Amino acid sequence: MTHPTVAELVARSNRLGADPRNTNYAGGNTSAQGTDVDPVTGEPVELLWVKGSGGDLGTLTEQGLAVLRLDRLRALVAVYPGVDREDEMVAAFDFCLHGKGGAAPSIDTAMHGLVDAAHVDHLHPDAGIAIATAADGPALTTAIFGDKVVWVPWRRPGFQLGLDIAAVKAQNPQAVGTILGGHGITAWGDTSAEAEANSRWIIETAAAHIAEHGSQDPFGGARAGFEAVPDDERRARAAALAPTIRGLASTDRPMVGHFTDADVVLDFLASAKAPALAALGTSCPDHFLRTKVKPMLLDLPATATTAEQIARLRELHAEYRADYQAYYDAHATPDSPAMRGADPLIVLVPGVGMFSYGANKQTARVAGEFYVNAINVMRGAEALSTYTPISDAEKFRIEYWSLEEAKLARMPRPKSHQGRIAFVTGAASGIGKAIATRLAAEGACVVVADLDLAKAQAAAAELGSTDVAIGVAANVADAAAVQAAIDATVLAFGGIDLVVNNAGLSLSKPLLETTEADWDLQHDVMAKGSFLVAKTAARALVDQQMGGDVVYISSKNSVFAGPNNIAYSATKADQAHQVRLLAVELGEHGVRVNGINPDGVVRGSGIFASGWGANRAATYGVAEEDLGQFYANRTILKREVVPENVADAVYVLTGPELSRTTGLHVPVDSGVAAAFLR
Incomplete structure (x- = not known):
């Protein structure tokens, strides 16, 4: 029988995850603390239920939760070796697990177990990340939320970030959550309903402030010649370009693609600021892990011919690969994982739309959804301030994180035709x-x-x-x-x-x-x-x-x-x-x-069922229902x-x-x- 606290947590997670305004696919995590009976001692034990690594809030089930003993998790603070060795704490989470089964604990587990609150939500809402990536994010946080939400400077997810948020909660008893610089939001509550209400209040308040006080033209107006082409022509152009772009994106390994010509994409590509903003890349870790640090943007107007677009895309692809190699070389250390590939995962074609790529269709589609999130973030940040994502150095630390590499290594071996x-x-x-x-x-x-x-x-x-x-x-x-x-x-x-x-x-x-x-x-x-x-x-x-x-x-x-x-x-x-x-x-x-x-x-054949079977049976002088065995009997193997x-x-x-x-x-x-x- 499901524990009432778990049922409440799963329901809250599903509600929050079902609305893309609250968080992106598989983004963020939620938790709840409560008491259960230790099956060994029969005594009550304090537990933390938290969304496990790789799960999605919108479709979360009880099996997707990691279950940890709070006393053991909090005891890790005393043995924490410092931020330079914080990655070691992820392995330590395994020794805090309670019971059988359950999901693997994620890197954000510390955030949920160390904060003094019974219920915690960590989410990646577009409106919240817009504040988190604004150049004057700390000042905006105060102006928008007063002392109810506290700014936390950028820090890579991990044990130290959990300690930072725990300290914020302890030092600001009036606060209901935080804006995490460059990243997202965290909110908490004494009850599940209170935590959810606080999460929604932060998101809705940020969105309302952007709508009321933000610029009505955050992307700087339209670029002449870069507007969306008519619907039929646009789809035909996309179909003509798709094979070439997919081939470019598959230079290192085969990729499946996804195409969207949603208005939010076309409007961004037609804007004056699109080239500069695209070059800055995305900021939220969930975003750039799916989209790479930045997209490849075609720099030709929509009036260019397909042949001209293809020729320029090939040139830009060579430049993109060289630029990505330089990014890797600039930030890699002797113990960094090998470069995973230098091809773009997002290709933007003004007037036509966005092509996104992944190892399978779902991954490709989600990559495109994440870049739409990034466009929304850039719009919100530019409406109030200046979009300022985290540095390339910090992006590299996450993209080539040993923990991220370990997660990739745990993925199942691809099937023979995956990606085809x-x-x-x-x-x-x-x-x-x-x-x-x-x-x-x-x-x-x-x-x-x-x-x-x-x-x-x-x-x-x-x-x-x-x-x-x-x-x-x-x-x-x-x-x-x-x-x-x-x-x-x-x-x-x-x-x-x-x-x-x-x-x-x-x-x-x-x-x-x-x-x-x-x-x-x-x-x-x-x-x-x-x-x-x-x-x-x-x-x-x-x-x-x-x-x-x-x-x-x-x-x-x-x-x-x-x-x-x-x-x-x-x-x-x-x-x-x-x-x-x-x-x-x-x-x-x-x-x-x-x-x-x-x-x-014969069996299951549309041709035989449409009359061919009856004709062939008559030709050979057998009953139609015996035709399959007739054919089998005349073969060497005698098998249908x-x-x-x-x-x-x-x-x-x-x-x-x-x-x-x-x-x-x-x-x-x-x-x-x-x-x-x-």
Whole structure:
């Protein structure tokens, strides 16, 4: 049964974390103190429940709390070796833990355990950080809050900061919280409701003061030529730029992207102060750990052509990498971790929007959200004063902190397809759905493309949130529809890495009954459709310069002359030869092109369910329900082929083990000797 204090803490945390005005995703932490029974002695014991490392307030559960004995935590003060060795205290927290399970204690645990208050909130609200990063933050704190909120000069999160805040609380009994220079806010209360009320009062009071007393034009007016371009043109421009920018951002390691053209971003990029403010970078540790110390800003007006923008982005990227290397060299010490990469995580394009990057879609999206937080912080600070973030030296101390390095080392090993973006046609059912499911399970971001948008979206929803998969409409026989689907892919995930040409249909008829319309329909969908998808995706693959995979789901019939399917088998042979041709042509770009030849995939197959199964059953003189076993019985292995077997082949072909394989056709047919490749 959940302890009442814990239930109260989780509810408070969820309320505060659900509102982005209070804190950013995974930012800040909350705590509560209370009494429970020691299971060993049966005696009451004073405990601290505090949000653990890496959790998110908005979705916090009891399992996300670290539970520590207060007596042991507070006893650490007597053995604290000083600020130069404060990092050692994080390991000491483990010896203060109570009970089994629970989350790992975060670096902010001392702040919650040492402050003399039963309930403590530490948050990163935009309005609070605006005051915290203003040049005259101490004076503004007094002017806005009187003596109820106390300014605490910048200090890196840790044990010493906990001692500092504890001293502030002891010396200012009238205070309800602090503004932490360059960082955020902390508030407290004797009850959970009081702590939450104090947190909200600080945030709302800061926001109201900025709105009432701040400049109405904090970013200095608009820059002519840098205004947002019209909606349709803006999205088309973003789709054209996305693959190149993703390739630049992935120079050191593959990244997934996110794009936003929210008004707050476009307005900032159109402002006179944007170049100078962007160059200053972000300040709150949570911000720059997600966004890097500063973004890469394109310095061309929105009237520039796409070609001009791309050329300048390449130049700026080289400059950014050199600048980041200089930043690392200037601040690294002999025991600093190795540089993690010099590519930008935020790329700003005036008139178009913001591209953000991360190891997966969720990380990329959150990085963009954090930079929006940073824009709001800069607006508030500039409205009242001058935005003054912490120094690069302090940023480096956090970015390359040994504790941060240890946190990264604890992250699970990435799956085989993490960071890869897959586009699968005909993926709302059958083989395509099995392929999409397998790729998503292996860490890929998946675009489920299908003629039926509703079915595509439903299939994508089964795979997870929109950070995992999206559904798009794709009539592969229509060039404009294919372009729209690929554009949607690169805008959703930043680019494209893996294309599966799976969409298909079949009409089983002998030659004399096959009409010209039958022939055209099957060739439009499979031969022409595969060509259009491959051609459109290839543009993005080439622009990215990251290599990639194209897989054709052809058929055993591409090499086997079966009865009564002239149109189907001919178009499958067309697809099979496209594999060979494109493997040669795209190889210089690092793109591998391979094919899979399934046979007898009856269960779960959209083609078989649409009438093909009945026709083939009639052709072979068996009952339709026995068709799968019929196909299996004529194979060497005597085993039925199901959609998941084809998905397994796609996984292997596109995984790391066959990185030197291209132009291959893989049979997935349980062994049909007549279809052996020669």
